Amino acid sequence: MKVPFSWLCEYVPLEVSPEQLAERLAVTSAEVERVFWRGVEDSEGNFDNFRVGRVLEAGKHPNADRLQLCKVDLGEAEPRQIVCGAWNFGAGATVAVGLPGAVVPGGMKLERVKLRGSVSEGMIMSERELELSQDHSGIMLLPDDWEPGSRLADHFALGEAILELEVTGNRPDLLAVYGLAREVAALYKLELAPPPGTDPELVGDEPVQVSVEDFAGCPRYVGRLFHDVKIGASPPWLKARLSGAGMRPISNVVDVTNYVMLALGNPLHAFDLDRLAESRLIVRRAHSGEEMRTLDGVDRKLDPRDLVIADAAKPMAVAGIMGGEESEVADTSSSILLESANFEPVGILESSERLKLRSEGSNRWEKGVDPYLAGQAAELASELIVQLAGAHWVGQTDIQGELPARPVVHFRPERADELIGVSIPAEEQRGLLERFGFEVAGDWTVTVPTFRARDVTREIDLVEEIARVHLDEVPFTLPARRAMWGRLTREQRLRRRTEDVLSGLGFVEAYTYSLVDSDPDENAIHLPDPLTAEHSLLRTTILGGLIGSLERNLDAGNEDVALFEIAHVYLPGKEELPAEPVRIAGLTWGGFARAKGAVEALYRALAAPTPSFEPAGELPYLHPLRVARVGEGGWVGELHPELAEGEWGAFELDLSALAELAQDVVVYSDVISFPAVKQDLSFVVAENVPAGELIAAAREAAGADLRAMEVSDVYRGSQLAEGQKSITFAVAFQSPERTLSDTEAAALREKIVQMLAERFDATLRS
């Protein structure tokens, strides 16, 4: 909402600057996006340089076919000679003149110049040059009763500050200059002018044929009929106000409807009566299959839920949203049916959403316009149509459904104090509420004004009215606690630990979208109406996102790429909502072995027992043979070479599964008192025997005194038969109770040798 400052000041005698007002409003009422200037700058007497001129003579410039040479009366002793490029006027015209020294909008300074040999002592201005409209087809023609030499600024707002407000959805009353003035008057304790608009004389008694079939959608419809309407341009003051408010001046009647909407907040519509079948209007829901072309030239398919204003034959307007092209007010219109109605917000909102059509009108309706406002809006519009278009007001109707009663609320000023945390005298609260338009009875029964009836229905809503004016006084306190504890849950603690371990191992944490374009799980949840196909599925694995980030890094030439991410995945199930387990995923240079090493390190760091790594079948994204299942639901593998050049290791683990294994309290085991007996043992086995199974068997054979058994080397080559490999293990025997003798160690070793020979046909290499 753009509010021209001088318009606001017409309703409330403000003495603060636009910037000061903006600062105050931002805190108490509505955000102010900016304060900007429209039109001619008002500094160092610049306004004095823009004057009304009367053209005394006008004719072709002697040296230029396209220019006119004029003599213009500016109320001075002598007329001035002015060269002008426009031809839409002649002698006798009243025009807007910028004198030498004037700074025009945009910053250019006018000077006395010679044009094709003739001196020009000023410039005759167009509307666009004065920022009154976009019209630059010719110069601006002024009413002939304006005195030559008088200042333009004394006739209309030549230039002024504009406040651009962003009004929240609960305050449609502020989407009107008068509504804002009412708010401002309350804030600054100033007197508010009575609402604008007084009915002109009713000079006929013609019936206005309107019927409302849907009072739920249209609780009120004021229709007024005008004859002898002369469509033309609006006067400069009206154009200045509309342009300042960001609307384009079109013609007097249309401009009046927009002006009244801006002034009072009630959107209006004007129909060309002669183009309505049977000269009648019906407010009804659209019939299925009905279509109409709206003012923006688009053909709209209507839905039986859409409220329309129809004539006897078909829809003429989508109620509250946009009028139709067919009954649009045109230059030739002479009879007008003016609509000042009230529409219910939800229907407007839904229609506007369905039709993907928003307008200044729908923006107000969907927030809820005061139904009691339609009468005042009709009065202001009638006054202006008669005044500006020479029309005769000849008939009226005011159809009302059940209009909502004003809410009545019991208020406790001490409750406001409690919730705001500051003590405000009760009488001050009463005064504030009253200035905002609430009626406050002696027993604190509060009656809400109609223009706030949707927003304020409960005591707490009145507390807000008090609070918003006292926000700057609210002190800084902390809750007075009776019970107080704050700590991470176990899983939160382990998640942080995991983040720290992986980043300590050199992994960089990545964040990738949970919405993806493809997922290996065909049951992955898809969005029925995604924003883009790129974000249409809820992922069941994080790896896909990391692969995307890997590609981006490789394209950028980044080296040593190692990424991890911890995030929810979304697993569809039988419940209404999917399971959302937290997964830990990683992707690193160095292939399978490095990924596995990271997983092992993570398990160690979380004091979780080393997991089993079982060969897995094929998994999406991964090399078909280089992949292992890890514990419950996890895996580690190598990226399929089609996906990225080089060997890339990857893993994905379930945080809860890992958390279950992690030990919270590690109990000391004595690995210090009695030394370990360390040996290297090499076994020759068939190629297909996994090292992990050898170790598992060895543990089974030797029991707890086999403290460590780790692969230190795998050899294949000429010293071995085809299909054989030799695996060397670094073995440590150790007892927590005593020092093992050489004999005991030898016996343990023998048990291992026998077991491996039995199970795997393994032979010990000497």
Added chain:
Amino acid sequence: MDVEKLEQEAASALEQAGSLEQLEELRVRFLGRSSELKLALREVRDRESGMSLNALRQRLEAALEERRSALERAELQHKLMADSIDVTLPGESFSEGHLHLITQIRREVEDIFLGLGYMIVDGREVETTRYNFDGLNMPAWHPARLSGHSLFLSDDVLLRTETSPSQIRVMEAQAPPVYMISPGRVYRRDTPDATHSPVFHQVEGLAVDRGISLADLKGTLLHLMRALFGEKRELRFRTHYFPFTEPSIEPDVSCHMCDGAGCPVCKQSGWIEMGGAGIVDPNVLEFVGYDPEQVSGFAFGLGLERIALLRHRVPDIRLLWENDLRFSRQF
């Protein structure tokens, strides 16, 4: 044998010994098997001269040892002096990892509220309209419920549009008092650009107890903002409108770039918008079975990306999702 002369001779020879080799020669000469002293010791017969010669031997051994360690030190010193390196060469490469900037900020915020005695709740992201809208006092016709703003999976299920549903879940599950924050991903129907992302992170805060007021909210947020943006920060409230709070406010923090003087970051206003907040609407408390006459509460929601962009001067929110190591390794 002239003990004194031998000792003097040995002392001066040791002093002149310039290397360990020479020292070894001296050891052979003065203490070796066929040295004068050893020969004398072998021939000694009386206790007195034996003690005297033995004492001499010990002194010579000590002197020799002293000289040896001096020479060794000198030799090591000599070797070290020849063994210089270029200390400006880079160290051995450790590829250090980095936590994502949002994780770092999330933890900061968590730690601040852990310090204030709040619990941290990891809410779910796919939500029902009951928790995302109904419980938050957003009636069926509320604009946010239209598909144009949110990502729906069905009529009743959607990707949460704010972290607030976890408020409702927590309050339903426990009696007051409640002090919690809930950071996490939220979803809007937004096309990605420099300041918008269809997925982003919020942190939700909720305190419900006897006598909670706007002043408590103001103090809590000031504490948070000073922790995040520096001790000089000031906080102000502006009125606003949210369905789930009444009164609703937007907190502004004084600009950390210009200290409120006005600069491009704060659009010359001196203040920066930080999110939304307010007193929990009584309808929300009633929805979860709390009595608004007995307890009151405040709630707030902040965008973590916004904090990242403002504080770290990241120009484009998309950088946070691209995971380009040249970006990530800065933080």
